[in-house]
Amino acid sequence: MHLKKFLVICLVLLLSVSLLAGCGQKAQQPQQSQSNSQPSGSNQSGSQDKIIIKLGDVLAEDHPHTQAYHFFAKRMSELTNGKVEVQVFPNSQLGNQRDMVEGMQMGTLQMGKSMMTVLSGFLPEVQVFDLPYIFRDRDHFYKVLDGPIGQSFLHEKLPKIGLIGVALFDAGVRSVYNSKRPIKTLDDMKGLKLRVPESPIYIDMMFAFGATGTPMAVGEMYTALQTHVIDGAENAPIFYNSQKHYEVSKYFSYTNHIMTPDVLLMSKKFYDTLPKDVQEAVLKAGLEAQQYERKLWQDLENKTIEELKAKGVEFNEVDTTPFKEAAKKVWEKYQDKLGKDLIQQIVDTK
Structure with missing residues (x-):
């Protein structure tokens, strides 16, 4: 008899706990549903985040x-x-x-x-x-x-x-700058090791000019110039100034070879x-x-050049005629790959 009463009490307790737990879950459900219904990227006030x-x-x-x-x-x-x-x-x-x-x-x-x-x-x-x-x-x-x-x-x-x-x-007109000498003729390019972007055309162009083109990331250039891993590089005056390359490479020659x-x-x-x-x-x-x-x-651009002159940079003009003649080898190498028609369209643009 006592055993029956004990089992009944246990059963009643278990049912009570289950009902309480169920009520607790139901009470939480609307809050959970509300949370899930908020759009991704919104803030607590419901307005869109930036x-x-x-x-x-x-x-x-x-x-x-x-x-x-x-x-x-x-x-x-x-x-x-x-x-x-x-x-x-x-x-x-x-x-x-x-x-x-x-x-x-x-x-x-x-x-x-x-x-x-x-x-x-x-x-x-x-x-x-x-x-x-x-x-x-x-x-x-x-x-x-x-x-x-x-x-x-x-x-x-x-x-x-x-x-x-x-x-x-x-991005300006790109020209050669280096720490060894001014470039006045095509012969002055011979033997120079110049940083270029990672591009076959730039490497082939430097070869056509008589120099060696060395691909290198922008962030590595200053140290490479300072330690003479390279003799110079090529870029526009504004880039040359903003990267402080004038501190380690004072000869800037207007080869004006690329405008890209x-x-x-x-x-x-x-x-x-x-x-x-x-x-x-x-x-x-x-x-x-x-x-x-x-x-x-x-x-x-003009302001930068005047500032660079005041910092001791030596600018010099270049006879670009032989450079343009040498560049024809690069055009011939790439014209089939890039498309003769596209090249001609650019040339014919007035």
Whole structure:
């Protein structure tokens, strides 16, 4: 009898515990459901979080391209009423240019800037922009970029490799600088070991000029110049100044061999996730940043040269006729690969 009463009491206790536990679970369910119903990326108040865009480059903070990125960031914030925040990372903080291009293709980086030279590893035909002396002057350069050739590159070719072309920046006219001697004739190039971007065209160009082209990342250049691992390099005066290469390489010679654009890029994977109004803002702010950068570059170029002269840099003019003649060998080597018709279209642009 006592055993029956004991079993009944135990059964009643078990049922009571189960009912209490069930009530507790039901009380929690609405709160859990509410949490799961919140959209991804929203904050506790229910409003959308900012869209964060990280934008990387290898260049210094005071470079015109970096200043254009800050302009782009400001315009993106204005055009989206503060919904988008662009964070700028100069000085190779997010890796070298190839790293950033690959990151954008994978969707792990939202934005970055690349030379056409680096992009040629992903889209070989863009090497046409690197052919020495293909552009007659800056006016010709801009007409090609803003015309059908440049726009086809931005809006048709780049998306096929997972990138969105946002802007085409002026990167100046590239010339040779070194620590050994001024370059006045083609013969003065003989024996020089000069840093070049990682591009077969640049290497072949230096060979045609009688020098040796050595590929090297931007971040390694100053030390290599300082320790005479290389004799010099080639780039525009603004780059030469912003990287402080004048401290270790004082002869700047106007060979003016290449005028090539740099391109501001966005990951297509990231771009495709953006609302339509933000996509439109990206392209609008990009076009405005492009115009801002080009004016900034031209205004700064002459000023920079005067500052460099005051710092002891020796500038000298060069007879480029024999350089252009030597460059024909490079054109002949690459014309079939890049397309004779495309090269001719650039040359014929008026």
